[in-house]
Amino acid sequence: MANRRTIVDDALHEYLVEHTVREHPAQTALREATRTQPQAGMQIGPEQAQFLALLVRLMGARRAIEVGVFTGYSALSVALALPDDGYLLACDVSDAYTRVGRPFWEQAGIAHKIDLRLAPAIETLDASLAAGDAGRFDFAFIDADKSNYDAYYERCLALLRPGGLIAIDNVLWGGAVARPASDADTIALQALNAKLHADVRVDVAMVPIGDGVTLARKR
Ligand code: CA
Numbered sequence: 404m405a406n407r408r409t410i411v412d413d414a415l416h417e418y419l420v421e422h423t424v425r426e427h428p429a430q431t432a433l434r435e436a437t438r439t440q441p442q443a444g445m446q447i448g449p450e451q452a453q454f455l456a457l458l459v460r461l462m463g464a465r466r467a468i469e470v471g472v473f474t475g476y477s478a479l480s481v482a483l484a485l486p487d488d489g490y491l492l493a494c495d496v497s498d499a500y501t502r503v504g505r506p507f508w509e510q511a512g513i514a515h516k517i518d519l520r521l522a523p524a525i526e527t528l529d530a531s532l533a534a535g536d537a538g539r540f541d542f543a544f545i546d547a548d549k550s551n552y553d554a555y556y557e558r559c560l561a562l563l564r565p566g567g568l569i570a571i572d573n574v575l576w577g578g579a580v581a582r583p584a585s586d587a588d589t590i591a592l593q594a595l596n597a598k599l600h601a602d603v604r605v606d607v608a609m610v611p612i613g614d615g616v617t618l619a620r621k622r
Contacts, residue, residue: 424449429511437474451613452480459484464541469493470524470555471547475504482513491517494524528558546572549588563621575615
């Protein structure tokens with residue numbers, strides 16, 4: 404039936420995960436290791452990571468960016484989807500969180516693809532731009548502090564080649580974006596969603612997977 408909407412409740416979500424997720428053993432182990440961390444809910448779900456990995460493979464991406472690594476599950480998932488000589492510029496400020504994931508990057512044999520930069524991501528991205536990397540990346544995943552999302556988006560857009568793809572996490576923000584808001588994070592997400600809707604530099608789709616992912620393809 405056209406336009407039929409399926410509400411994904413917990414039971415249906417469990418079915419979806421059970422019937423699609425294919426993890427490398429290191430991915431499963433890293434999810435387990437993250438479960439006990441404070442803020443474990445910041446990790447994207449395995450079905451979402453698999454979706455991003457599928458996009459990376461579909462594009463034949465070789466060079467990727469991640470803004471917001473947390474314990475490294477999405478970086479692991481993207482790096483597994485990159486070719487052996489692929490490159491992932493991974494930006495985060497937390498040594499404590501990224502330290503959780505690094506042994507699993509080694510276990511999966513993809514650690515050599517990940518260039519982890521422990522610094523504010525804006526500094527890392529600006530350094531990459533200053534080094535002449537504009538237009539040299541295929542894919543970017545933004546999943547970090549929401550108040551800087553627009554700054555990350557602009558830098559990633561400059562770093563991407565035409566036809567490159569940016570995936571932006573948490574764009575539905577638990578539904579809060581559709582309601583009047585007074586907190587800075589929700590307001591930042593509402594502003595970015597409105598900007599992207601009108602942004603003629605990209606083709607866009609807002610996908611209700613996880614907490615909502617916007618896909619923006621650079622024209
Ligand atoms: Ca997120």
